[in-house]
Amino acid sequence: MENVEKVTNCLQCKFQSNIFRFLSEEELSYVNDMRFEVSFKSGENIFKQGGPLTHIVCITSGMAKVFLEADDHSDIILRLMKPTELIGGPGFRTDNRHHFSAAAIVDTVACFIEVSVFEKLLNDNTRFALEMIAYLNRAHIGLYNKLLTNTHKHMSGRMAGTLLYLSEEVYESNVFETALSRQDLADMSSMTKESAIRVLKEFKDEGILNCYSSHFDIANKEALRKIYKIG
Amino acid sequence: MENVEKVTNCLQCKFQSNIFRFLSEEELSYVNDMRFEVSFKSGENIFKQGGPLTHIVCITSGMAKVFLEADDHSDIILRLMKPTELIGGPGFRTDNRHHFSAAAIVDTVACFIEVSVFEKLLNDNTRFALEMIAYLNRAHIGLYNKLLTNTHKHMSGRMAGTLLYLSEEVYESNVFETALSRQDLADMSSMTKESAIRVLKEFKDEGILNCYSSHFDIANKEALRKIYKIG
DNA sequence: TCTTTTGATTGATATATGTCATCGGAACAT
DNA sequence: ATGTTCCGATGACATATATCAATCAAAAGA
Numbered sequence: 372m373e374n375v376e377k378v379t380n381c382l383q384c385k386f387q388s389n390i391f392r393f394l395s396e397e398e399l400s401y402v403n404d405m406r407f408e409v410s411f412k413s414g415e416n417i418f419k420q421g422g423p424l425t426h427i428v429c430i431t432s433g434m435a436k437v438f439l440e441a442d443d444h445s446d447i448i449l450r451l452m453k454p455t456e457l458i459g460g461p462g463f464r465t466d467n468r469h470h471f472s473a474a475a476i477v478d479t480v481a482c483f484i485e486v487s488v489f490e491k492l493l494n495d496n497t498r499f500a501l502e503m504i505a506y507l508n509r510a511h512i513g514l515y516n517k518l519l520t521n522t523h524k525h526m527s528g529r530m531a532g533t534l535l536y537l538s539e540e541v542y543e544s545n546v547f548e549t550a551l552s553r554q555d556l557a558d559m560s561s562m563t564k565e566s567a568i569r570v571l572k573e574f575k576d577e578g579i580l581n582c583y584s585s586h587f588d589i590a591n592k593e594a595l596r597k598i599y600k601i602g
Numbered sequence: 603m604e605n606v607e608k609v610t611n612c613l614q615c616k617f618q619s620n621i622f623r624f625l626s627e628e629e630l631s632y633v634n635d636m637r638f639e640v641s642f643k644s645g646e647n648i649f650k651q652g653g654p655l656t657h658i659v660c661i662t663s664g665m666a667k668v669f670l671e672a673d674d675h676s677d678i679i680l681r682l683m684k685p686t687e688l689i690g691g692p693g694f695r696t697d698n699r700h701h702f703s704a705a706a707i708v709d710t711v712a713c714f715i716e717v718s719v720f721e722k723l724l725n726d727n728t729r730f731a732l733e734m735i736a737y738l739n740r741a742h743i744g745l746y747n748k749l750l751t752n753t754h755k756h757m758s759g760r761m762a763g764t765l766l767y768l769s770e771e772v773y774e775s776n777v778f779e780t781a782l783s784r785q786d787l788a789d790m791s792s793m794t795k796e797s798a799i800r801v802l803k804e805f806k807d808e809g810i811l812n813c814y815s816s817h818f819d820i821a822n823k824e825a826l827r828k829i830y831k832i833g
Numbered sequence: 834t835c836t837t838t839t840g841a842t843t844g845a846t847a848t849a850t851g852t853c854a855t856c857g858g859a860a861c862a863t
Numbered sequence: 864a865t866g867t868t869c870c871g872a873t874g875a876c877a878t879a880t881a882t883c884a885a886t887c888a889a890a891a892g893a
Contacts, residue, residue, distance in 0.1 A: 461742035500731040507738040511692035522792040561753040
């Protein structure tokens with residue numbers, strides 16, 4: 372029972388619902404025996420796009436950004452990972468490589484589980500496999516949204532989307548301190564750092580947002596939502 | 603054995619490898635009994651974004667475009683579906699809705715299989731479920747590419763990507779006739795119809811491409827590849 | 834303390850891309 | 864034959880966004 376709590380604590384994937392809830396106690400205990408932890412300092416890579424996908428990673432404490440690296444060295448930040456969130460990757464069961472990079476944005480502890488452990492669980496437990504399919508499909512829906520937003524909305528709409536994401540899904544508050552730089556905010560919104568700063572200033576001037584350095588305070592969320600919706 | 607051929611013929615998913623190869627003969631025959639065909643005229647919707655996801659669809663003959671519909675009524679064409687390709691959708695095992703639309707671009711026959719049939723197969727056959735996960739992951743990799751291309755490349759790079767996709771993955775030839783309109787090409791490349799026409803003209807002027815109305819002939823594929831790569 | 838570096842900010846300017854209006858031709862219906 | 868509609872094509876123009884250069888402020892070393 373101790374094992375169960377320990378693992379569900381570590382592994383439960385809040386973001387996309389807990390895909391571990393269908394594991395038996397033995398299975399959870401098995402995962403727990405096989406996992407190990409690694410510490411990362413802020414800014415360090417947890418794994419690297421193009422590198423071998425040997426382990427599935429679960430954030431235990433801290434926060435990480437997951438991002439695509441383009442040929443021209445610009446990045447697209449796909450999402451932020453909080454404790455208990457799981458980072459798999461589409462290389463699983465395909466080419467066994469990472470298709471995005473992950474980096475700690477504050478000091479972070481992550482727990483590593485061998486890919487083979489996952490494969491065993493999926494083989495043994497059908498319900499778990501179905502849950503994994505659902506998990507992947509939810510990720511897919513998120514990507515469709517990102518594609519629509521980043522290709523069909525203007526800068527203010529994209530930045531509004533980023534701020535709403537941070538406030539609602541990451542920090543769960545209208546007021547938050549963030550370790551993200553302006554460049555990070557730009558990489559989340561598909562624009563240059565300068566444009567990000569200018570859009571934030573616009574929001575400030577319109578009284579929608581208060582922000583200085585790392586402090587953010589969304590003053591008018593409805594306005595932000597409208598900007599996001601209209602584009 | 604007849605059944606097997608019939609179904610693999612209908613169902614094999616060439617695009618993302620055949621996920622049906624791990625079904626037993628009984629399972630294939632079960633699928634075959636449960637499927638039924640529907641004909642669509644060119645331009646007709648096969649299913650609609652937002653609508654209920656009750657069946658998985660497999661193109662038997664003809665061709666269809668799969669596309670996201672934005673709030674402002676503009677579209678993003680995700681990919682084209684040829685015979686024997688499968689259209690599922692991320693609504694499967696999540697919200698049971700379609701997250702994209704599909705429409706025939708020529709007269710098309712599609713075969714429908716109830717979602718519950720799929721769920722039964724996934725439940726009974728672990729290997730099939732693992733293959734489904736691999737299939738989803740490959741689709742995921744494709745989306746990352748689309749995201750990188752459509753947000754970080756210029757128009758000529760995006761159109762080059764579209765032409766390479768058509769030539770290599772859809773028509774499998776440097777010369778092809780297509781039912782796609784200029785608007786469709788634009789929707790595949792995240793730009794306006796006018797811009798698409800202008801970029802095609804550029805390619806023409808540079809001797810990279812010959813095209814008039816629905817006829818396309820890629821004269822210099824290497825140049826196109828380079829344009830795609832550089833952006 | 835002083836220097837050095839890094840990140841945030843701003844302004845001027847260039848460029849890519851969208852918008853709008855127009856026109857011609859082909860397909861199609863009357 | 865004649866209008867009508869739709870699609871492709873083109874030019875003029877507007878505007879969104881990136882680029883470049885220059886400060887400024889704060890943090891980090893030395």
